[in-house]
Amino acid sequence: MDSRQNIILGIIVVSIFIFLTTVLVFVYALSPNPENIPSFLLPFLQYHIHFMVLMGLFGVISGVLVYSLMGQTIERQKMVVKTNTDIIFKFLGKEDREVLKLLFAKGGMTTQGEIAKVNNMSRLRAHRAVKKLEERGIVHVEKHGKINMVRLVDELRQQ
16 A cells, blocks of 8 residues: 555544544433434444443554554655665765765754864865755755754655
8 A cells, every 4th residue: 555545544544433432422422311312323322331342442443553554654754765865875975975974973963063073174175065965955054153053954854
């Protein structure tokens, strides 16, 4: 199944759970006046304890199902990000790769001064490397006073 089908299946399962829970609450709220309950809902009133246990089990099962479906989608997304990162690394120069390796090691964010310390790079070379990566859309630079914070774009940060 592709990710759209997984998402649709997850939405359907959760919707069914919400609908059945609503029916049980509705029937239980009308139970003091059983004559007001439509005949097709009477089994819910007669066996409401059984249905509550089944709804609890269905809730747990639907939660596990949605979690596993979404987990597979997230894992696939991580694989795509890893592949894209590997492709990007092939097109970058040595200094640019070193900058990205540092960013990945630091959780996707570091200062431009930290980048300058990589391989004893000068501050000017670090600035040029960061500027080149920013122009290519690989990093964002945020100015905080005199400090430039360099952050990976969100698409690469999900790794």
